[in-house]
Amino acid sequence: MKVVVCTKQTPSTTAVFTVDANGHVSWDDPGGKPNIVNPWDEYAIEEAIRLKENHGATDAIALTVGSEESKDALKTCLAMGCTEAILVSDSAFDGSDTVGTARVLAAAINKIGDVQIAVFGNRAIDGDTGLTPVQVARKLGWTPLTYVSAIKEISNGQITVERLLDDGKETVTAPLPVVISVVKEINEPRYPSFMGIRKANRATIPVWTAADLEVDGATGAEAAKVNWGHVYAPPPREGSVEIIEGETIEEKVRKLVDKLFEEKVI
Amino acid sequence: MDFELTEEQREFRHLVHEFVAKEVKPLARHTDETGEFNWQAVKKMGPIGLLGLEVPEKYGGAGVDAVSAAIAAEELGWGCGSTALAIGAHNTLGLGPIVRYGSEQLKQQWLPRLATGEGKLAALALTEPGAGSDLQGGVRTTAVKEGDSWIIDGSKMWTTNASIADVIIVLCRTDPAGGSHSLSQILVPTDTPGITIGPPEKKMGLKGSPTHAVTFEEVRVPLENLVGEEGRGLHQTLATLDSGRIGIGALAVGLAQAAYERAVAYAKERHTFGKPIAQHQAIQWMLADAATEIQAARLMVYWAAWLKQQGKPYTKAASMAKLFATEVSERVCRNAIQIHGGYGYSAEYEVERMYRDTRLMTIGEGTSEIQRLVIARHILNEW
Numbered sequence: 250m251k252v253v254v255c256t257k258q259t260p261s262t263t264a265v266f267t268v269d270a271n272g273h274v275s276w277d278d279p280g281g282k283p284n285i286v287n288p289w290d291e292y293a294i295e296e297a298i299r300l301k302e303n304h305g306a307t308d309a310i311a312l313t314v315g316s317e318e319s320k321d322a323l324k325t326c327l328a329m330g331c332t333e334a335i336l337v338s339d340s341a342f343d344g345s346d347t348v349g350t351a352r353v354l355a356a357a358i359n360k361i362g363d364v365q366i367a368v369f370g371n372r373a374i375d376g377d378t379g380l381t382p383v384q385v386a387r388k389l390g391w392t393p394l395t396y397v398s399a400i401k402e403i404s405n406g407q408i409t410v411e412r413l414l415d416d417g418k419e420t421v422t423a424p425l426p427v428v429i430s431v432v433k434e435i436n437e438p439r440y441p442s443f444m445g446i447r448k449a450n451r452a453t454i455p456v457w458t459a460a461d462l463e464v465d466g467a468t469g470a471e472a473a474k475v476n477w478g479h480v481y482a483p484p485p486r487e488g489s490v491e492i493i494e495g496e497t498i499e500e501k502v503r504k505l506v507d508k509l510f511e512e513k514v515i
Numbered sequence: 516m517d518f519e520l521t522e523e524q525r526e527f528r529h530l531v532h533e534f535v536a537k538e539v540k541p542l543a544r545h546t547d548e549t550g551e552f553n554w555q556a557v558k559k560m561g562p563i564g565l566l567g568l569e570v571p572e573k574y575g576g577a578g579v580d581a582v583s584a585a586i587a588a589e590e591l592g593w594g595c596g597s598t599a600l601a602i603g604a605h606n607t608l609g610l611g612p613i614v615r616y617g618s619e620q621l622k623q624q625w626l627p628r629l630a631t632g633e634g635k636l637a638a639l640a641l642t643e644p645g646a647g648s649d650l651q652g653g654v655r656t657t658a659v660k661e662g663d664s665w666i667i668d669g670s671k672m673w674t675t676n677a678s679i680a681d682v683i684i685v686l687c688r689t690d691p692a693g694g695s696h697s698l699s700q701i702l703v704p705t706d707t708p709g710i711t712i713g714p715p716e717k718k719m720g721l722k723g724s725p726t727h728a729v730t731f732e733e734v735r736v737p738l739e740n741l742v743g744e745e746g747r748g749l750h751q752t753l754a755t756l757d758s759g760r761i762g763i764g765a766l767a768v769g770l771a772q773a774a775y776e777r778a779v780a781y782a783k784e785r786h787t788f789g790k791p792i793a794q795h796q797a798i799q800w801m802l803a804d805a806a807t808e809i810q811a812a813r814l815m816v817y818w819a820a821w822l823k824q825q826g827k828p829y830t831k832a833a834s835m836a837k838l839f840a841t842e843v844s845e846r847v848c849r850n851a852i853q854i855h856g857g858y859g860y861s862a863e864y865e866v867e868r869m870y871r872d873t874r875l876m877t878i879g880e881g882t883s884e885i886q887r888l889v890i891a892r893h894i895l896n897e898w
Contacts, residue, residue: 328526440534443564443577446526 250365250425252306253358254297254331255385256290256313258322259375268482276375286322289370291329291438292431297368298330298402299436304403308332310361313355314342320454328441335361339459344470347376351384356462360391369430371396379430386428388465392393394427396436401446413458520582527583528590534563534840542574544596546723547868550715552679553598553723561613561632562600563590568606570614577731580759581820585765586638589813592769596872597723600879601636603677604724605629607759609637612684612700616751621702625682638680640671640751648885650686651695654720657703658687660738664793665701667709667734673880677712677727680705685731686748695823697747702740710733716790754893757830759880761823764816767837767844767876768809774844774851774869775805779854792854798830809847812840823895831893840884841876845847847877 257409261282266273283473286294311326311334313319323334328356336472337357342349358364372379386393401420413432418491441449459468493508495501509515520528538556546553561564563577564704572609578585584606584717591599628634646653667687675681683804703802713728720815728852743751765869779802782793815836823828848870852859860887861868877883 324526328530410790440559440563441530441578443527443530443568443583444532444572446523448764450526 250306251308251310251361252297252300252324252366252368253312253361253364254293254368255289255309255354255381256294256311256322256326256370257373257375258284258313258319259287259373261285262288262374267323268303268480268483272480274411274480281325283321283333283433284318286325287370287373287375289374289433289456291370292433292435293368293370294326294329295438296429296431296438297366298439300366300368300400300403301330302331304400306366310362310364311333312331312354312357314345314357317456320505323454324446324449324452325441327452328366328445329439330445334454335457336454337457337462341459341502343515346475347378347380348384349468349472350472351388352392352466352468354381354385355388356464357457358371358385360462361455364428365425367391367426367428369428371430371432382428382430389428392423392427393463394423394429396419397429397431400429400435403425458474516681518587520586521868524580524583524586525846527579529566530563530588531590532593533566535590539591539594539598544865544868546595546597547720547872548722548862550725551800552601553724554679554818554830556598556638556796557602558632561630565602566605566632566636567610567626567630570610570626570630574622574630574664575628576614576626576630581737581761581824582817585761585816585820587768588762589772589816592766594876596722596766596770596870597721597868599714600721600724600875601676601679603759603762603766604638605636605680607762608639609676609680609682611755611758612751613637613702614755616700618739619700620739620831621742623805625702626716629631629681634674635683636676636680637751640674640677640683640684640685641757642673643670644672648881650698650752652693653684654698654714654874656685657684657691658689658699661735663738664735665738665740667701667703667731667736668762671729671731672731673716673879674727677705677723677729678715683710683729686744688751689745689748695749699745700742700751701736702742702750703714703731703734703736707734707736709848716868719874720868721875728859732843737801744843753782757833758823760833760886761816761819761829763876764812764840765839766817767873768816769771770869770873771809771812771840771844771847772878773853774848774866774873775809775824777806777864777866777869778802778847778851778854783857785856805850807845808843812836812843815839834881834886834889835892837881838883838890841873842883844873844876845870 261278264276264278300306301309309331311323311331313323314337327334342353357376369382385391394410395408396412399411401409406425407422412419493501493504542553567576568579571578588603629637658665658667684700687701688697689699709732711730715725753772775836782798783791819829819832819836822832851866855864859862
């Protein structure tokens with residue numbers, strides 16, 4: 250049983266999103282921090298590695314669609330313990346919307362072959378749509394299991410998971426193969442290790458192009474159904490600060506409570 | 516000439532920095548105030564490789580190069596002096612002799628559990644009530660062969676990690692005749708009957724790194740626990756200290772960097788006479804000196820580590836790096852308090868702790884005076 254973890258390289262968590270007067274978007278880190286593995290994906294990577302360690306998966310393969318630079322994210326996956334990493338990169342995929350990306354990922358998963366579980370993070374911190382896992386499941390014709398907070402059991406060609414929903418938890422069983430997207434309650438991602446970093450630096454990460462895949466459906470900017478018509482930074486939040494004065498703490502607290510009542514906060 | 520770290524070294528630094536920023540630095544105040552050892556973070560260090568920096572991979576270690584090991588010590592020092600000292604002592608002083616001189620049996624028996632965090636830490640016991648830097652003449656702890664065992668009797672002082680270690684490498688006198696070939700290193704598991712580990716010493720700083728007096732009363736360990744050669748204990752110890760000095764220098768650079776960062780941030784925040792104090796020349800000079808001296812110290816530490824990695828003599832370089840880096844660190848931490856004014860003297864601000872922590876660095880693993888002695892001996896022989 251092979252497990253694939255689909256990851257994405259994103260800007261760092263401290264990167265600042267800016268749009269200039271011409272509508273050009275930049276997402277740079279003021280401290281110069283490099284791009285990172287999408288933080289949500291760290292839980293997916295950890296779970297893929299645990300599927301190998303605890304559930305008899307033969308491989309935990311990291312898969313990314315992106316530029317050559319995304320190899321850094323894949324190296325992190327290898328340093329954490331993934332057994333293999335594959336980059337899918339082609340200018341034909343540039344500007345794809347989530348459907349286009351899902352088509353590419355599905356084709357890559359088919360090419361890997363014998364995959365029983367494809368694991369995703371819940372969402373990516375840049376696009377923030379959370380759509381790709383279910384779209385990949387649709388393309389593959391597999392069952393999507395979203396918001397997974399625990400993998401309970403894998404046996405007899407079935408997987409049982411716990412899903413964390415707004416109203417509570419539910420336990421569901423589905424036949425393999427499945428696509429799962431995980432929430433952060435599922436595990437505590439491990440740190441990469443020195444030994445893993447060394448292994449990752451020695452590893453060759455194959456790059457698959459459009460020619461290597463049988464992508465079903467159109468990809469790229471022209472095929473995208475979603476267009477970014479107008480991108481702008483949200484206006485800064487307005488607010489004011491009032492320092493409550495008083496002779497004693499008790500007086501200050503009384504004034505504060507009155508204010509909170511006045512504003513109907515309490 | 517190349518001042519760039521390798522890609523692998525940069526990645527190591529990034530990994531350790533992120534780990535320390537998340538797991539070690541936020542607990543530094545708690546560690547200092549309570550004296551509780553930060554096991555929570557240390558247990559996570561094993562899988563990363565921080566507990567077996569120079570232990571070969573085949574024994575479960577990370578097997579990193581000397582510059583990477585120095586970087587790890589520096590980053591740990593940046594996060595928490597106490598934790599950094601314990602991990603430094605574990606790696607260089609405790610595991611170092613086993614890695615370099617230990618028999619295959621000792622390596623297989625101890626390194627995997629100590630390097631992966633499965634067990635506790637390792638320690639080295641040298642100093643005695645009457646022996647500090649003058650080990651050759653001063654060590655009174657004896658080890659006598661009896662059957663298939665060593666019988667160890669004596670007292671050690673200032674043993675870093677003793678209460679949080681599975682093993683202590685003990686420097687013992689094995690030849691009562693004395694001389695430079697009369698000492699040996701013997702590995703003693705801390706659960707061996709006859710060992711008494713005293714309460715943690717009350718110290719000025721580094722309160723989360725326990726330091727103990729240890730007494731040995733008829734402690735019996737197998738002859739196979741000899742580390743390296745009988746009679747080579749002094750040489751092995753001095754070589755171990757050379758390596759440890761790079762670590763202490765690196766740790767001091769990390770502490771200095773942390774204090775400097777706090778000082779810069781505070782100087783930009785704090786206003787006097789209508790402008791941030793960072794705009795006053797008196798403060799700027801202190802910050803400029805700190806930045807310059809930290810950079811020089813860091814380069815000296817990396818230089819010593821690089822020499823070690825190349826297999827070249829590095830005793831003088833390690834002493835120079837340790838001397839300079841630790842004195843720089845003391846100066847930088849002192850000035851960081853000065854920049855903070857009255858607040859800097861308060862335990863509410865971290866620079867107070869850093870100053871107390873770095874004070875040991877000019878004393879432990881050879882005082883500044885001993886470093887100058889070592890350097891002087893080398894340069895006088897060179898000319």
